[in-house]
Amino acid sequence: MTSGTYPNDLGAERVAIALSGAAVTFGRGARKTAALSPTTLKIAEGEFVALVGPSGCGKSTILKLASGLLQPSEGAVIVGGRETAAKAMRIGMAFQNPTMLPWLTVERNIMLPLKIVRPFRGEYRAKRRTEFRDRAHALLDQVGLKGFADKYPWQLSGGMQQRANLCRALIHEPRLLLLDEPFGALDQFTREELWGVLQELWLARKPTVLLVTHDLKEAGYLASRICVMSARPGRILDDSPVDFPRPRTVAMTFDPDFVALNQRLRARIVEARGGAEQS
Amino acid sequence: MTDFAAVRRKLWAVALIVGFFLLWEALCLALDVSDLVLPRPSQVFATLFARLPILWPHILQTLMTTMIGFVGGVVIGVAIGALIGVSKVAYDTAYPLLIGFSSIPKVAVVPIFVLWFGSGTVPAVLTSLVICFFPIVVNVATGLATTEPELEDVLKALGASKADILWNVGLPRVMPFFFAALKVSITYAFVGTVLAETVASNRGVGNVMMSASSNFDVPLVFAGLFVLAGLGVALYVAFSLIERRVTGWASRRDDFAAA
Ligand SMILES: Nc1ncnc2c1ncn2[C@@H]1O[C@H](COP(=O)(O)OP(=O)(O)OP(=O)(O)O)[C@@H](O)[C@H]1O
Ligand SMILES: [Mg+2]
Numbered sequence: 301m302t303s304g305t306y307p308n309d310l311g312a313e314r315v316a317i318a319l320s321g322a323a324v325t326f327g328r329g330a331r332k333t334a335a336l337s338p339t340t341l342k343i344a345e346g347e348f349v350a351l352v353g354p355s356g357c358g359k360s361t362i363l364k365l366a367s368g369l370l371q372p373s374e375g376a377v378i379v380g381g382r383e384t385a386a387k388a389m390r391i392g393m394a395f396q397n398p399t400m401l402p403w404l405t406v407e408r409n410i411m412l413p414l415k416i417v418r419p420f421r422g423e424y425r426a427k428r429r430t431e432f433r434d435r436a437h438a439l440l441d442q443v444g445l446k447g448f449a450d451k452y453p454w455q456l457s458g459g460m461q462q463r464a465n466l467c468r469a470l471i472h473e474p475r476l477l478l479l480d481e482p483f484g485a486l487d488q489f490t491r492e493e494l495w496g497v498l499q500e501l502w503l504a505r506k507p508t509v510l511l512v513t514h515d516l517k518e519a520g521y522l523a524s525r526i527c528v529m530s531a532r533p534g535r536i537l538d539d540s541p542v543d544f545p546r547p548r549t550v551a552m553t554f555d556p557d558f559v560a561l562n563q564r565l566r567a568r569i570v571e572a573r574g575g576a577e578q579s
Numbered sequence: 580m581t582d583f584a585a586v587r588r589k590l591w592a593v594a595l596i597v598g599f600f601l602l603w604e605a606l607c608l609a610l611d612v613s614d615l616v617l618p619r620p621s622q623v624f625a626t627l628f629a630r631l632p633i634l635w636p637h638i639l640q641t642l643m644t645t646m647i648g649f650v651g652g653v654v655i656g657v658a659i660g661a662l663i664g665v666s667k668v669a670y671d672t673a674y675p676l677l678i679g680f681s682s683i684p685k686v687a688v689v690p691i692f693v694l695w696f697g698s699g700t701v702p703a704v705l706t707s708l709v710i711c712f713f714p715i716v717v718n719v720a721t722g723l724a725t726t727e728p729e730l731e732d733v734l735k736a737l738g739a740s741k742a743d744i745l746w747n748v749g750l751p752r753v754m755p756f757f758f759a760a761l762k763v764s765i766t767y768a769f770v771g772t773v774l775a776e777t778v779a780s781n782r783g784v785g786n787v788m789m790s791a792s793s794n795f796d797v798p799l800v801f802a803g804l805f806v807l808a809g810l811g812v813a814l815y816v817a818f819s820l821i822e823r824r825v826t827g828w829a830s831r832r833d834d835f836a837a838a
Binding site: 367368369391393395397399401402403404412413415416417452454468472478 | 729730732733734735736737738739743747748751752754826828829831
């Protein structure tokens with residue numbers, strides 16, 4: 301495991317996301333807050349990138365740039381070769397706060413992307429009672445929400461809503477997955493179980509994944525590359541490949557190499573928060 | 580909320596109404612109030628049943644007039660509300676005009692409508708329309724304008740069109756606001772109709788009350804009031820029932836979730 305910077309020019313590989321000097325500021329005049337310093341980041345198709353960094357450094361902002369929900373105040377963001385992200389690529393996004401629509405059951409919430417996204421939307425009326433429904437139920441089973449399809453979001457716990465949120469991001473088999481702390485509200489064991497589910501899915505279909513997380517172990521387990529960000533306004537401080545063999549296991553996270561990577565990243569984040577480590 | 584508690588609440592509501600009438604009856608008897616001033620409820624109900632055959636066509640007339648005005652008001656109200664709710668610019672531009680418009684006492688517009696359309700049903704329909712559309716506009720606009728951006732983002736990230744977002748987020752989100760407005764508007768619509776009928780019509784409950792009062796037939800005036808109150812309550816209840824099915828999610832009702 302070498303420290304240092306991962307090459308940002310990806311040669312012949314197709315680029316899924318390219319931020320070139322993209323910066324974001326909110327507000328105007330005296331109220332201006334810089335959320336993201338000019339950031340350059342290239343992610344190849346099929347890569348699994350984890351984004352870690354102190355709270356408020358701009359991780360969610362980067363995801364919103366990639367999904368096209370936010371326009372950079374400076375620089376450019378190109379997704380799938382186009383400036384409007386959602387038109388270029390099928391995107392699955394799990395927001396940091398579960399954003400289930402309160403008037404729909406869990407099942408209907410999860411099926412929402414199929415109602416909107418081509419080519420599924422044309423088939424929605426015909427298939428929502430059969431094929432699409434089965435697909436939703438299969439996903440719910442996988443995340444441990446069997447039997448909750450007909451509940452309303454408010455009848456679910458925070459962690460359950462988060463898992464449903466993940467299902468909604470996955471159901472339309474997106475080519476680009478943007479996950480904002482998707483396991484943040486879960487207990488360690490459920491979390492590890494879902495790492496396995498996500499890894500399996502990634503190995504099977506190789507979507508491009510950009511995962512925001514505060515858990516270095518999670519980043520190391522899942523990602524093929526980890527980017528560490530500085531404190532607000534964030535920029536990318538460190539960009540390291542993770543080349544443990546796949547499929548990875550939870551046992552592997554106790555491996556000395558893995559622990560060493562963890563500790564090195566940890567040191568970078570402590571540094572990024574602008575403080576010496578407390579003893 | 581158990582069924583038992585719900586039933587008990589309804590019983591209390593009924594008990595309150597019955598109690599109100601009993602108190603009224605008792606006070607009239609105790610203070611020996613003349614029925615030319617304030618008839619007792621028992622007299623009013625007796626008059627109501629005795630005169631029902633004559634009253635009936637007028638009740639239908641008022642109900643029909645009100646419903647046409649109300650439906651018109653809802654359609655126009657939803658259209659304007661949606662227009663100014665989705666656009667910040669339209670909201671800021673159109674609101675002052677709407678406020679000005681709604682501040683006009685509606686009694687003042689009746690003669691104008693009569694001037695334009697002659698007396699009869701048309702001014703009554705129009706009066707109930709203009710009086711009831713404003714709450715709809717305000718509520719629909721507010722519901723749309725306060726839709727959580729996070730919910731819209733869910734669809735935007737999927738590349739949804741403006742129409743998709745309006746249909747899948749805006750519309751359901753507005754429903755609780757819309758029904759709140761319907762319940763206010765339906766009572767307003769009755770006020771509008773009766774207002775116009777008392778001034779410029781020879782049909783309808785409003786007109787009956789007007790001619791009854793000039794004949795000092797006070798129990799009949801009150802019978803007209805009771806009819807109006809009854810119609811208002813009936814429509815209110817009807818909307819509440821629909822509302823419960825459509826917007827149960829907003830109050831997180833268990834019976835909605837179980838359905
Ligand atoms: N809509 C907004 N208006 C103003 N400032 C904002 C807005 N959204 C985010 N910010 C600011 O941008 C900065 C970055 O926010 P962002 O949500 O990207 O942080 P984050 O890295 O995801 O943090 P966390 O790990 O806590 O989720 C924050 O400091 C925040 O104050
Ligand atoms: Mg965040």
